[in-house]
Amino acid sequence: MAMNPFKPTAGKMPPILIGRESAIEEFTEGLDNGAGAPGRIMLVTGQRGFGKTVLLTEFRRIASERKWQVISETASPGVAQRLIDALASNGPHIEQASISPSIGIPGIANASLGQINLSSNTIPLTLRNAISKRLQSGKIGKGKGILITIDETQAASIDDLVAIATAVQHVTTSIDETDIPDTEKKGVAIVFAGLPSVVNDLVNDNVTTFLRRALRCELDNVPLLDVKNAFLESVVDSGKTMNDDDAWRAAQATDGYPYMVQLVGYYMWQSAQRRHSDVITGDDIAAGIADAQIAFDDAVCAPALDGLKSAEIEFLHALTADYPKATAIGDITSRTGRSRSWVNKYRAALIKDRVIRSAGHGLVAFAVPHLGEYLKRTA
């Protein structure tokens, strides 16, 4: 029985990781070029569904292949403490500790209610010791090290990030100060991933100079030609065929949005499968695109609007005329006929909810991909 190769599920590795070659190259060079290489501290940003989680998975795979130890964490209150626990445990791999719901309020100290008080200096020190101890253990070979990946960085408290940054920085400095040859020095690599807007907030904060120095990697739409080729290759590998024109049409419908690539691929493949056919036809593509659109609306657009106030929805409708371009605040005032303070109030609320983002001076735009189109369609 043939199996659908496409993976339209959050965090699931796609059959082909499209268009991330340069990020992977920079990361790999960071590991190979030893302490001080830029790729050893990375900050990956991207909107929902652009492939941050799967890129971190790929980074860990690459590091493991090079005999590095890997630790995978998702940011939420207490992440620094969980890192310490993970480092102190004995297993060779320490995957995903349990995640408590995010209650951190970025920028406000001690937002981790009911958790350890992270404002004290003990966490960075303990974390630093835990990393050092782990590095010194016989489990890590010469020239190798520990890779820490932190997903959902926007949910981390500033305190946690500072703790982690301080610890990594100190460990790195003390390794640099030893007279071991560079090729034999053990090291730490750390990759943070998160939503663009919130990470920007963190990066602008004075305390996180560390993050500002990180190598930035902004995940964008992937090239349509690569999407087309990935469709052709994945389809053939799965025992089916499709022609070049159809693959191109399917690729165009994805807009290069990685999650949409998996949705369109999944549903076009399934459409042929339902007919017990090994050939994906033009009709299968059309059906696949339609099904993918519905699934996308359900998975991304509808939840984004869920729970918004009617005033916020009204605000959003005033943006659709300009979509996909940004909208001037002045136009929102005139289109809605509301006061400037009404517009400012809901602008702030929607930015906080990450539904819209500031797009330069006096401009706002949708922060959720395809949302403008969805609102137009469902108006």
Ligand SMILES: Nc1ncnc2c1ncn2[C@@H]1O[C@H](COP(=O)(O)OP(=O)(O)OP(=O)(O)O)[C@@H](O)[C@H]1O
């Ligand atoms: N480079 C890529 N090529 C093809 N498909 C991809 C790529 N990156 C991610 N995907 C697919 O897109 C979907 C979303 O990926 P992922 O969960 O990693 O996104 P994310 O940025 O972590 O999203 P979120 O912010 O919601 O956590 C998955 O179905 C995944 O298989």
Ligand SMILES: [Mg+2]
């Ligand atoms: Mg993710």
